[in-house]
Amino acid sequence: MATPITSIKKTERTEMEVQQEKLADLQKQLAEQEESLQKLIEITSELHTIGALDALQAMLQSKEKIAGIAVGQVSREPVTNILNNLLAAAGTLTAVNPATVQQLSHSVQQGLHEAEQGVEEGQKTGVLQLMKAINDPDINRAVTFGMNFLKGMGKGLNDPTE
Structure with a gap:
């Protein structure tokens, strides 16, 4: 029978051997x-040629100044006003029935198309034509819609809770 193993010797690699192994792995990855x-080097070379790398490096070195400028620009009153207006408009749109908005949008597009045609044809409207036009069902519908819209808006302007 064989003699039993009484001690196990762990072979420790030297730091040089570890570095050699890492270099071999790196060479293998580079080859793969x-x-x-090659493409990365070409892209980097092109970016260097057009000065983009220098610009990027300057931006990174000045990141705190750039962030300060950006915050200063965003906090200006016109920018905060537009952001507040966008939020208010978004809130209004969420409260309105999408089908109504779609129908109104389609109606506005159709109205603009007809208005362009009238301008191209050089149409002029007199007082009598205006009085007769109110009998046209399409015009009457639009005028009634506009009057109801104005009435509702007037009520809203008078409401102190809003």
Whole structure:
């Protein structure tokens, strides 16, 4: 029978051997990714040629100044006003029935198309034509819609809770 193993010797690699192994792994990875690395080098070279790398480096070195400028620009009153207006408009749109908005949008587009045609044809409207036009069902519907809209808006302007 064989003699039993009484001690196990762990072979420790030297730091030089570890570095050699890492270098061999790195060489293997570089060889496997040759095409990708070539493209990366070409892109980097092109960015350097047009000065983009220098600009990027300058931006990174001045990141705190750039952030300060950006915050200063965003906090200006016109910018905060537009953001507040966008939020208010979004709130209004969420409260309105999407089908109504879609129908109104379609109606506005159709109205603009007819208005363009009238301008191109050089149409002029007199007082009598205006009085007769109110009998046209399409015009009457639009005028009634506008009057009801104005009435509702007037009520809203008079409401102190809003």
